[in-house]
Amino acid sequence: MSDSAPARSTPRWVGPALFILVAAVVALLGLLATSLQERNAEAQRPSLVLQPIAEWEPDNAKWGANYPREYESYARTALDTTKTKFGGAFPRDYLDEFPQLVVLFAGYGFSKDYLQARGHAHAIEDATNTKRIKVPVNAGTCWTCKSTDVPRMMAKIGVKEFYAANWHDLKKDITHPIGCQDCHDPATMRLRITRPALREAFQAMGRDIDKATHQEMRSLVCAQCHVEYYFKTDPAEGKKNYLTFPWANGTTVEAMLEYYDAMDFADWTHAVSKTPIIKAQHPDYEVYSTGIHAYRGVSCADCHMPYRTEGGVKFTDHHVRSPLLNIANSCAVCHRWSENDIKTRVEAIQTKVANARKATETAVVQAHFDVAAAMEAGATDDELAPARKLLRHAQFRWDYVAANNGMGFHSPQECTRILGEAANEAQQVRILIARLLATKGKTAAPSHPDWSTRDKAWAAVQAFVKGQPPKMLP
Amino acid sequence: MAWLTLAPLARGWRIATFGGLAVALGMAIVVARISNAASYLTDAPETCMNCHVMTDAYASWQRGSHGHVAVCIDCHVPHSNPVAKNAFKAQDGLRHSWVYLTRQEPQVFRLSKGAVPVVQGNCLRCHADQIAMVRLAASSERPCWDCHSNIHGEARSLSASSQTLRPQLPATGLPWMKR
Numbered sequence: 001m002s003d004s005a006p007a008r009s010t011p012r013w014v015g016p017a018l019f020i021l022v023a024a025v026v027a028l029l030g031l032l033a034t035s036l037q038e039r040n041a042e043a044q045r046p047s048l049v050l051q052p053i054a055e056w057e058p059d060n061a062k063w064g065a066n067y068p069r070e071y072e073s074y075a076r077t078a079l080d081t082t083k084t085k086f087g088g089a090f091p092r093d094y095l096d097e098f099p100q101l102v103v104l105f106a107g108y109g110f111s112k113d114y115l116q117a118r119g120h121a122h123a124i125e126d127a128t129n130t131k132r133i134k135v136p137v138n139a140g141t142c143w144t145c146k147s148t149d150v151p152r153m154m155a156k157i158g159v160k161e162f163y164a165a166n167w168h169d170l171k172k173d174i175t176h177p178i179g180c181q182d183c184h185d186p187a188t189m190r191l192r193i194t195r196p197a198l199r200e201a202f203q204a205m206g207r208d209i210d211k212a213t214h215q216e217m218r219s220l221v222c223a224q225c226h227v228e229y230y231f232k233t234d235p236a237e238g239k240k241n242y243l244t245f246p247w248a249n250g251t252t253v254e255a256m257l258e259y260y261d262a263m264d265f266a267d268w269t270h271a272v273s274k275t276p277i278i279k280a281q282h283p284d285y286e287v288y289s290t291g292i293h294a295y296r297g298v299s300c301a302d303c304h305m306p307y308r309t310e311g312g313v314k315f316t317d318h319h320v321r322s323p324l325l326n327i328a329n330s331c332a333v334c335h336r337w338s339e340n341d342i343k344t345r346v347e348a349i350q351t352k353v354a355n356a357r358k359a360t361e362t363a364v365v366q367a368h369f370d371v372a373a374a375m376e377a378g379a380t381d382d383e384l385a386p387a388r389k390l391l392r393h394a395q396f397r398w399d400y401v402a403a404n405n406g407m408g409f410h411s412p413q414e415c416t417r418i419l420g421e422a423a424n425e426a427q428q429v430r431i432l433i434a435r436l437l438a439t440k441g442k443t444a445a446p447s448h449p450d451w452s453t454r455d456k457a458w459a460a461v462q463a464f465v466k467g468q469p470p471k472m473l474p
Numbered sequence: 475m476a477w478l479t480l481a482p483l484a485r486g487w488r489i490a491t492f493g494g495l496a497v498a499l500g501m502a503i504v505v506a507r508i509s510n511a512a513s514y515l516t517d518a519p520e521t522c523m524n525c526h527v528m529t530d531a532y533a534s535w536q537r538g539s540h541g542h543v544a545v546c547i548d549c550h551v552p553h554s555n556p557v558a559k560n561a562f563k564a565q566d567g568l569r570h571s572w573v574y575l576t577r578q579e580p581q582v583f584r585l586s587k588g589a590v591p592v593v594q595g596n597c598l599r600c601h602a603d604q605i606a607m608v609r610l611a612a613s614s615e616r617p618c619w620d621c622h623s624n625i626h627g628e629a630r631s632l633s634a635s636s637q638t639l640r641p642q643l644p645a646t647g648l649p650w651m652k653r
Binding site for chain 2: 023026033043307312314
């Protein structure tokens with residue numbers, strides 16, 4: 001084609017097509033420019049507080065208006081389908097999975113109903129639905145760790161009065177699940193302790209919680225609830241069902257046992273062996289404190305609520321969950337291996353603890369039945385006292401690990417050490433009982449009832465509860 | 475040749491297309507300016523911070539063991555020859571631009587598969603005399619940084635370095651427009 005070729009020799013559509021093409025290029029360049037500007041500007045956006053938050057504001061959504069990223073991630077704690085090998089946020093039925101628990105908690109609420117806890121957003125709903133809550137009267141104390149309404153109500157009616165109240169009477173005032181207010185000061189967003197029990201436990205240990213650093217507070221706000229505790233009733237001090245942490249001698253399992261033994265405390269008497277038992281709650285903070293991550297100054301939030309950066313803004317991911325569900329952003333910040341390597345390593349550690357736990361549970365269950373067999377042979381409470389004391393310790397040690405979240409990962413060596421001691425104590429009980437039975441002329445091994453499934457274990461335990469224990473000796 | 479001047483087109487379309495091309499050129503100049511395009515021709519480490527997701531990498535590098543002896547591209551692009559260097563830089567740069575502009579960046583960066591041998595090669599490039607006798611130098615099983623984690627610090631994520639260590643980012647947009 002030459003310069004002098006007539007324009008009409010070109011098809012008619014070429015002109016419009018070329019124009020549209022150029023227009024598209026312009027549009028794309030415009031989009032690119034906008035996107036670049038947005039991404040560059042976002043890092044310089046200040047955070048705005050739109051609506052000041054009142055002191056003791058229980059409504060998480062009101063906080064969320066000012067802190068949308070934190071609130072949106074918090075809202076995801078409602079997700080209850082996540083599963084890890086040993087945990088997650090779905091309502092796993094422990095009693096179906098581990099029928100031995102029905103025997104271990106015989107005569108206590110946990111023998112009836114024991115589900116894996118779901119996320120913080122479900123705290124009120126799950127506490128309301130559990131069969132462990134007694135009707136018509138249940139301690140108000142049980143609300144303490146369920147709701148952002150608690151500090152407000154404690155300020156209104158008094159701490160002692162809150163604990164002493166009936167759960168069912170408080171219900172109408174407790175409507176917002178665990179959230180912002182439990183850990184944050186509404187004016188400054190600084191972390192703060194809102195539950196008196198932790199403050200009092202620090203005083204009992206001679207420590208001042210107000211001197212804690214910010215990094216320590218990133219664990220201590222969790223320690224307001226994720227700890228071992230009991231309800232103290234002492235008319236002399238005017239205390240009824242007063243939430244107390246048994247930390248006066250320290251936070252190790254031995255220090256707690258010493259504390260509980262000194263006051264002869266028991267949560268209930270075991271239906272099978274008539275042993276006074278202490279229910280360990282969930283001493284997550286105490287166990288974590290003995291582990292390598294605590295030693296290196298890593299807080300609860302560092303793994304369970306790792307930092308995120310979105311749009312150039314750094315914030316804490318408030319979707320509190322197992323780090324195994326978020327390996328890339330929690331573990332891998334420090335441990336630079338593949339996600340799969342990290343997961344394999346963690347699960348291998350947990351599996352070892354799980355196996356030790358199972359072996360210990362079998363020994364403790366057998367010890368309970370053995371003590372019952374000695375009772376059948378006519379052993380007196382005095383004769384059984386040394387065995388029962390060992391059994392009480394064995395069960396508390398086992399529960400200290402078993403009731404923990406994380407299947408021992410918070411401190412694997414400490415957990416296996418404690419399980420080892422618990423299994424040893426349970427076996428010592430069995431030796432004592434064998435000797436005791438021998439003195440009564442019973443040398444054959446007692447035949448224990450079948451506890452291999454939840455239903456069988458329940459039937460076996462109910463016979464003891466009703467005072468009609470099965471015959472275990474020939 | 476006729477198409478260079480769009481001579482075969484009707485007059486109206488010719489004007490419109492040239493007009494469009496002029497707008498495109500203008501936009502391209504704006505994009506080149508706001509994306510700091512010229513900086514990509516240099517080796518300055520500040521170039522990598524054109525995208526703010528790299529500020530942690532910059533801050534941790536600057537305070538790390540290599541902060542005074544090597545810059546980003548000394549380690550992160552090959553130096554065997556200028557062609558390989560610039561081709562890798564272009565390829566990586568385009569991928570990074572795509573990830574940044576479509577908001578696909580992860581919270582914690584890892585070296586891509588292709589980058590591992592490049593960085594390892596660059597470790598050897600400078601430290602060859604120190605490790606001539608070390609067998610691991612020839613091994614691909616363990617890269618140097620498995621143990622020598624002090625180049626970008628121990629913890630790495632977009633959020634890892636504290637605000638005070640982060641460099642001040644340049645103001646966005648065209649400065650004269652702000653007045």
